[in-house]
Structures are given as C-alpha cells and as structure tokens.
Amino acid sequence: MxxxxxxxxxxxxxxxxxxxxxxxxxxxxxxxxxxxxxxxxxxxxxxxxxxxxxxxxxxxxxxxxxxxxxxxxxxxxxxxxxxxxxxxxxxxxLAPELSRLRELRARMAKPAATISGSAALMPVSAGVEAPLRRIARTGLYDTARYKSPSEARMAVLNHFSACRWTLDQVRAGIAGQFPGLAALYGSDAKQGRLLETEWAKAVAWTQKDTPPSAGRKNAFINDTSQTLTTGGGINKPSRAAIHQLVNDLENILYAVLDYRMMKLGRESVGLRFLFRSLLGYMRAKETDLLDVGCRTLATALGKHHATIARLLPRLVRVSDGIITKVADARRRSADVYLIQLPAHLQQLTRELSWRKGKIHGIRNVFRALGAPAALVYEAIERGRRSPTNSDIIRATGISRSAVENALAEMSALKMIHRDGRQWHVTATTNLGQLAVRLGVMDDVQAQIRLYRHQRAAWHAYLDRFLEQAITETALYDTERDEHWLPPDEDAARYVWEVA
Known part of the structure; x- marks a missing residue:
C-alpha cells in the first residue's frame, strides 16, 4: 500500500x-x-x-x-x-545487508584507542566512500570538475571498468544501490540507448594495452614491475613451464605445507594465504622471480603492510626451500624472491594429480566474513569431492565451532548449499556483487588510495637524492683561460740564475 x-x-x-x-x-x-x-x-x-x-x-x-x-x-x-x-x-x-549492519555496529562499539605510527594511517571507518561511487549513488557531482551529466557518468563508467566490472554488474548496480547513475541519464529511454555504447568506450579507454616504447631497457612502471633483462645466458622459463610449476606447487601446498603451517599458531592462517597470494601473482606475471611489494600483498590479503613484512621472512623459513630471497629491496624495487620446486619434493608432485579451479588470496567478500570462512569456502570449491563437515575440518585444520559458524554464515548468504551431508558451492551467487552489498569495496578503495599516497611520498623523497649527470662541458668555463703555456728558454735560464 x-x-x-x-x-x-x-x-x-x-x-x-x-x-x-x-x-x-x-x-x-x-x-x-x-x-x-x-x-x-x-x-x-x-x-x-x-x-x-x-x-x-x-x-x-x-x-x-x-x-x-x-x-x-x-x-x-x-x-x-x-x-x-x-x-x-x-x-x-537481505542477509548481506544485515551482516554489513552488524559489522558497522561492531566497529562503532569499539572503544577509541590511541594508535601511533604507521598503523594510525590505516582507515577503518566504514563511512569512507570513493567520490565516483558517491556520484553513482546520489547522482550529485562537482560542476567545477564535470561540466555536464555526460562527463560525470563517463567518469563513473570508467571507474567501474577499471574495477573490472561487467556490463551486467553495472546494470544490476543501477537497479540496486547506484540509482544516481540512472539519474545522470535522465530517462530510461536514453539510458537504454547510450549505456552499451558508453560502456564500450569506457572499456576501450581503461583496459587498452599500451605498446612498449622503443629502446626501453627497464620497466620501472610501479613497485612490482619486473626489470627487463638484456639477454645473455639467462634461460627464462616458458609460460607453460610457469603454469606447470604453479600447479605442482599447489599440490605441495595442499599435501604438505598446509598441514605444516597449521601448527604455527595464530599466524598460520596468514602464512597460508600469503603463500596462496604469491602463487597467484606468480601465475599472473608468468615468472618465477617475484618482486611484489608488501603494500601490494597487503591489498590482496586485506592486511596491514607491516603484517606482511613480518610474515614474509617467516614464510621463507617454513617453505622447505620453495621460496628463496635472492635480492634486497632497493629504491623503488621490492625484495626479489625466487620460487622453485626443490629436488626432494619433485617425486611427490609426480604422484599427485592437479586440481581443477583457480587459487586465490583473500577474495574481497572474505574481508567481511573472515579468513576462516575463506578456507572453508576453498575446501568446498577445490575439493576433489563434495566434502562433509568432518572433511572440511580435516582439510582446513580449523576448530569445529569455527567451521560450523562459517558454514552457517555462508549458507545464509547463499554462497553454499547442502545436499544431504555434503556441501556444494552455489554457482549462481556472484562473490563480487556480494562484496559490494556487504560494503567491502569502500574499504578496499580506501586502502588503495592510502598506499597510493604513501608510494607517491616515498618516490618524491627518493627523487631528492637523484645524482645529476655532470658532463665535461659543464666543468669548462669559456671566460677563463685554464691552459698554462711553458716559458721560453731565455726566461727559464734567467729564472734559474736568479734562484
């Protein structure tokens, strides 16, 4: 009514x-x-x-x-x-929104603690919202920056395309929590006529591949760029060899390392997901030499960069020779790690078959649900067969109460469902859209902005100490006669007699 x-x-x-x-x-x-x-x-x-x-x-x-x-x-x-x-x-x-409400209330209920050092820079407020997300939600934009609604909505579409959204996700957002984007079109007819065309322009603009410049000898684009080699005797592994190595390391992770790291106490979950994140970057960058910075890994795992800096050396020690640090960080480059398969584990990889699916770090939705829920979901998603509660407890090494709480919460969000005693992943549930409904993406954007500002400050500090190249012409003064002409023989004889 x-x-x-x-x-x-x-x-x-x-x-x-x-x-x-x-x-x-x-x-x-x-x-x-x-x-x-x-x-x-x-x-x-x-x-x-x-x-x-x-x-x-x-x-x-x-x-x-x-x-x-x-x-x-x-x-x-x-x-x-x-x-x-x-x-x-x-x-x-409304299960995702109710879960988000409980998280917001828990944050507001926490007493304000005095935080010092770099940890004080980490945003924890749920009210932080990206400016373009605010435009998409409210339809209000800065007229000094965008002269018309057309420019404002193109900026919003470029933002969504850069976040790897799809056109279906944009349409769902317009019908859901981003009605302001629909208001920028003015009418449903105009939206239906222009949305696909403008989305294609946004995708072409934000996801275009820039060809490398001629004669470039390095690739210092950001902290995680790999330096291009000049050839010589280096035999770079092929793409197929890298993917095969990652598949073998995944088997070692599930068969050996996970059970070894379960015994390491509170930091065990962080170490397990850090190893998964390194394997994910290894597959994406198609190299066994990784120079991924702590802040990049912190963004992927939803942790503070100081926590990553503490866990990385620990992971090197417990990896059984899989991860080796080969170079220290210098200037804009991060520490370089070599990831390889040791000889004493090669026979084990031949006896194990590869698993289907893709390995992940912490997906955005599990920033709200927690790392234990991510392990439980992975056990269901990548298990060789549909697991029961006991199978999940053995595979994850988590307590029964934590597993049952995670299963109940994910089942309420329709991420998983139960068929008899066995658990299955609900294929129709989009984890990316669920993360948006849980309000996680605001925290992700805030962390990315913070690290972007910190990198810019660090790069500006480094640029102060760049050595200026001094040429020979810069040392020569054209107004000054710097050449000494020897005296003639008579003058030299006179000087000698006087002396």
Missing amino acids: EDFSPSGGRHIYVPLAERLDGAAARELVEALALQAASLDPGPHQNITDGCIRVPGSLYKSGGYQVLITPLSAAYDIMSRRNPAVAVDRLREA
Missing part, C-alpha cells in the same frame, strides 16, 4: 500478521536503506518520535497525505496481512 506526500515523498505500508518489535523492524529497514539509497529509515530508528502522517492527514505546508493505492485494494492488503514466513524470507534476502 502506498501514499503520496505534498513534499514529494512516498510511504510504503507492509502490514504484518504478527507483532514485530522495534529493534527487529529497525534492523530490517536499515538493511533496506543500504540497498535503496532513497529510502529514509528515520521513522523506524527510534520508538518515541517515529510517527508518520497516515493517508488523509493535513500536511504542515498545506495539502493532504493522499492514498495512491485504490481503497478496495488497500482494504484487501490490510485484511490479508503478511505472515511471519514472509518476514523470514525478507530477512533471508
């Missing part, structure tokens, strides 16, 4: 068959507000002052609250109210 206010607002009435307390109603409305930006949760956020004008009420500036739904239909809606099962289905559909 719906009514209309003279100020332009609307009220939606959902009558319930059973009484719902104020706290539960507030939680549901706040979860809906996270999905619909134009919804005002204010009337449900307190008990004493949450009254609204019912249809027929006089408005303060003149006019009346008008019932839009026909009276007969409204009477039927009020007579046949929604049962408790419908409320449960609504709560199930």
